Amino acid sequence: MGIxxxxxxxxxxxxxxxxxxFGTKRxxxxxGDLGGAIKGFKKSMSDGEKQAEADAEKREQISEDEKGTTIEGEVTSKKKEKV
Structure with missing residues (x-):
């Protein structure tokens, strides 16, 4: 018995x-078409993973840059004056 x-x-x-x-040529x-489709699918999947990694690194870089510096000073007026 087989499959x-x-x-x-x-x-x-x-x-x-x-x-x-169908004949052998067809x-x-x-x-060949099926193999090309599979190759294209694998390439797009690997490109998507690389893009996701690059986006994660960019978000991490931005979050580190947004921390910024703290400026110390005194508050001169808590309420804004209306003009």
């Missing part, structure tokens, strides 16, 4: 029918 109760002979018959219907093109 899910399908024997190896049944799989070979299905493969032969697919080859007769199957090769479909395989």
């Amino acid at each position: 899910g109760g399908i024997s190896i002979w049944q799989l070979l018959i299905i493969l032969a029918i697919v080859l007769l219907l 199957l090769k093109n479909i395989g």
Whole structure:
């Protein structure tokens, strides 16, 4: 028994029918297109991870810069004067 109760002979018959219907050239093109799509998907996923890391570093840099400095001084008037 093979996968899910399908024997190896049944799989070979299905493969032969697919080859007769589509031909080897068309199957090769479909395989190439599928491989290109998978490669593009993996590339976009890795680019997304790199972008997320860069954004996290940028946010960390900004939060460190926003701390700034404290200026000490005396309060001269607590209420604003109306003009």
